Amino acid sequence: MRLQSVGDRLRRPEYTGENRCLPCTVVNVCLALIAAGVVTVGLGPVGGLLVFTGALSAIYFRGYLVPGTPELTMRYFPPWLLELFGKELELRETLTPVEGVAVRATPEGGRLVGSFAAAWDDRIETMRERGVEDADVATLLGVDEASSVPGDVAYVVDGGLRQWLSESALLADAAAAAILDERGGETWASLGPDERVATLRDLRKLLGYCPLCDGDLVRDKTETVETCCTESERVLMATCSECDVRLIEDLG
Ligand SMILES: [Zn+2]
Known part of the structure; x- marks a missing residue:
């Protein structure tokens, strides 16, 4: 006793x-x-x-x-x-569908797979030059059609509205989705629009620069999540130091 x-x-x-x-x-x-x-x-x-x-x-x-x-x-x-030792290195739930293809787990959290990061950089550059088209957004969401709303970073999809934080955010997501469309296999193909948007949003947090102008990002707000042997940093907001466009905003 x-x-x-x-x-x-x-x-x-x-x-x-x-x-x-x-x-x-x-x-x-x-x-x-x-x-x-x-x-x-x-x-x-x-x-x-x-x-x-x-x-x-x-x-x-x-x-x-x-x-x-x-x-x-x-x-x-x-x-x-x-x-x-069986210490599981876990990814955020939203990133597990792209594990191995785009991201891998490390003690510090998710990291981009090298070949994916390189392809992403290339695709961002191509898309930046020609502009993100409606078809890119349709591919991103896995739907037949998306039509842009003039003057806004938004698209009408299946009668609803899909909006992005900024042009910079859309560019990052559309470029990543284009590569996942080629490399993501069945897992990526089976995801619905909402899941894709969530995955791309968390993937975007691993991008180290502004897709719009290559500028450095200012991490306005970060949160450190620490468990015994692992520590990961969650970026809550990030803004480009050059063009002042916001790439990440995670208020949830
Ligand atoms: Zn920028």
């Missing part, structure tokens, strides 16, 4: 139970073994055993032995090692 309540008081729910991180635990048990070994050499096996038991219970109740290990493993463990 008493032990249980002491345990409850010591327990750090953010690092134990469901939130226990296997890489951190393994690292800490290794550290405990090393410490016990050192103590055994100095004070004999009983001392070593005491240290090891104490360390294990600390790991059990608190999730870690050395304060700061979650940050350490996060920083120094390469993605493949984290994956080896």
Whole structure:
């Protein structure tokens, strides 16, 4: 009874139970073994055993032995090692349909696949020169027809209105969709307009420049989402430093 309540008081729910991180635990048990070994050499096996038991219970109740290990493993463990430990590198739900094709998961969040990023750059340049056409928007949404509304970054689709944040945002999305149309396979083809729009919007957050003028982006607002071994930054707003056009706005 008493032990249980002491345990409850010591327990750090953010690092134990469901939130226990296997890489951190393994690292800490290794550290405990090393410490016990050192103590055994100095004070004999009983001392070593005491240290090891104490360390294990600390790991059990608190999730870690050395304060700061979650940050350490996060920083120094390469993605493949984290994956080896079964530490799932997760993408935002909207990005999973394009995983492997356009984006891959890393401890810091989604990153563009190199070949996709290169193709995206090329396509942005081509589309910037000739302008985004109605057919590009139809391809983007996976519909038969889309017709632009003059003077606005909006299109009439199936009797409804689809609007983009800016020309810059539309250019990024239309270019990405054109490549996904070629490379995205069944998964991309099966997505409805709303899902496509959501996926493209999150993909756009990984673009490092303004599609309209190549200018640098000013990340007006970011949010850091941190779990034990992974940290990802969510960009909430981004504006071009050159043309002042907003590329990202995520108020949700
Ligand atoms: Zn710009």
